[in-house]
Amino acid sequence: MERADVVIRLPQPGQERARIGVVLAGGRSPLRVRWEDDGSEEDVVLDNQHKLAARGSLRYEWLLDSAAVGAKIRSDPAGAIIRSIEDGLERDSRGHQELLRTYGIDLVVANAAWKDAVRRIAKRDDIRMDRKKRYIWEPPVSPVERVEQPEHVAVPDAEPERSATLEAASEPEPEAQPEPEPASLAVAAADPQPTVSAVSGEAGPRVQGDGGMPEAADLMRQAAQAPLRIGVVLGRYSDRELGDLFGDLPDDQRARAAALLFPVPRQLPELDRLGSEGATLVADALLHAAAEELEAAAGDADAEVRTAAVWLLRRLTAAEVLTTAAIGPLGRVIRAVTAGVEPMDLEAAARMLAKLISLAKPAEGGMVPVDVVADAVSALPLRPGSGRVAVVAAAARLWPDRIADAIWWRGASLKDVVDCADGGLGGVTRLGAVGERVIRPLVNAELAGATTRRALSRLLGLPAEFARQLPGDAVAGMFRRIGRNDPIVGGWLDTLSDIERADALRREVDEVRTAAETAVARAEAAALEAAELRSRSDRLEEMLRSEHDEAVGLRSAQERQIRIDVVRALADLAAEVEELAADRTGPGVLADRVRAMVAANGLEPIGAAGADAPFDPALHKPIAGRPAPGTQVTIIRPGYRWRAHDDVVLMSKAQVLGQ
Helix, strand or coil: CCCCEEEEECCCCCCCCCEEEEEEECCCCCEEEEECCCCCEEEECCCCCEEEEECCCHHHHHHHCHHHHHHHHHHCHHHHHHHHHHCCCCCCHHHHHHHHHHCCCCHHHHHHHHHHHHHHHHCCCCEEECCCCCEEECCCCCHHHHCCCCCCCCCCCCCHHHHHHHHHHHCCCCCCCCCCCHHHHHHHHHCCCCCCCCCCCCCCCCCCCCCCCCCHHHHHHHCCCCHHHHHHHHCCCCHHHHHHHHHCCCHHHHHHHHHHHCCCCCCCHHHHHHCCHHHHHHHHHHHHHHHHHHHHCCCCCCHHHHHHHHHHHHHHHHHCCCCHHHHHHHHHHHHHHCCCCCHHHHHHHHHHHHHHHHHCCHHHHCCCCHHHHHHHHHCCCCCCCCHHHHHHHHHHHHCCCCCCCHHHHCCCCHHHHHHHHCCCCHHHHCCHHHHHHHHHHHHHHHHHHCCCHHHHHHHHCCCHHHHCCCCHHHHHHHHHHHHCCCHHHHHHHHHHHHHHHHHHHHHHHHHHHHHHHHHHHHHHHHHHHHHHHHHHHHHHHHHHHHHHHHHHHHHHHHHHHHHHHHHHHHHHHHHHHHHHHHCCCCHHHHHHHHHHHHHHCCEEEECCCCCEEECCCCCEEECCCCCCCCCEEEEEECEEEEEECCEEEEEECEEEEEC
16 A cells, blocks of 8 residues: 655654654645644645655654664665665665665765665566666555456346456465355356345345355355445344354454455454454455445445445444555445435545545546545535545645536535635645635625625635635625615725725825926936036046146157257267367278267167178168169168167168169
């Protein structure tokens, strides 16, 4: 059977133990839970304090007692991986190793544990790898699950295949009782009347021809067609007679025979002695056969059979042996007996139905007759904490697109739904579809029928998700309708009308005042911005004028300094020449002194007068003709280059004459 998800509230400082809450509704956080210790309900957000786990899983045990379970995990980490796969965690190799890390296992140990787990998995047939390389556990299929579910049961003419489900699980073992021939087995299974006179209404079942007690094996076969009627008949025997009937069976067969006693409509100590193992094996099929039996009666089932059905539901739900495959049959049985029993007798069955729905996966939900389940619980009262509320909350999670169908809410008043909004259906009534298709019609119907001040107050005090479905014009009409006959409401209406007009004028004045204030604020802001821009423009203009004047003055000073430097160099040269001329110095000495002065000022001669050099248009200027580059020319007058740091300036080209 699938494990139920529960929320565990970890113990806080000063608390001795964790709290466990059963998830009632909600596919995502927050979840609606019922705490098991005090029965209170609460919307819980999953966080560091609240953890979601499957009941009975390794994570569940670890959250409740991390010290003890952590020690077990550390002693056998590979076993923890296998346990996690069996818990239904579909992860790949990396995912399972990371899971061990959350339990406090370091990386090296986790890697070694995975290798050990792979060796163990290779020896098992119930663990496989899917296409995404995730490990999937497929539990062994029981004999009941292998047999196809019966489609229809009719009493007394039943098909052999239909009786095979219960018979396969409850048939005595071959070594304890010889298996009948196929032909006789088919007859016994298909036509119970030759051996059991239950349908004819006699005092009890009789073995054909001997007038004594029936055989247990015959009863187990016939229970496949009429388990409720067999239960009614067995209920007419005393505990001693039932003990004689099942007392000679081996222990394993007596346990299976216990399934026959589940529908017996009275207190039955004999059932406790036999145990519930038989019902565990055939519970789903037993319930399915009971549903077929009730539906085959088409409403003509007598009170005894209906009572037997209630006792069957009571015992199966108390034993908690049903699986999610029993959702449909359980709903069918509840629907078939609601007209003849008290609603309180079906509360436990409805809660079991809610539990199975909460355990079902989406794929399983698609195979369940939703209308049958809804019809089954619609006859039960809708009140806070009831079984019907639990079913509706669970159904909202499994069938969210169907929960707004009218059949789920049949017979419920607006007051019922409002009361249940705080009693288990808070997450459901807040759904948009439920608000539009369920709450709005109920609100409109209540609104249309409201004729008193009390009804008016009740509607105005509805919770938010209900009040928002109240149309404004209809509420105003309700005030006017009630105010015609109720002076108090009429006075409210007149006052509200005056207040509304005054409020309208006040709102209009406020809007105009606000618009004017906004315009003034915008104008002031624009004026400030314009003044700022003007000031900024003036500052920029002044800075530009100052920088221009400074640049002009600097450039004039630089030009004057350059002229001074040039004239000073020329004056020095003239003075040097005059001095040498006065001393009657020869031309060679004069030329050397001039060259020295030139070199001292960074001038570099290009060639020497009278020297030959290859023609270079970049350095030479021909006096006549156009010599080709590279041809030999004679330098008539040298040129000069000026070197200042890394900069070289051509002052004059050397004048040349071609040869």
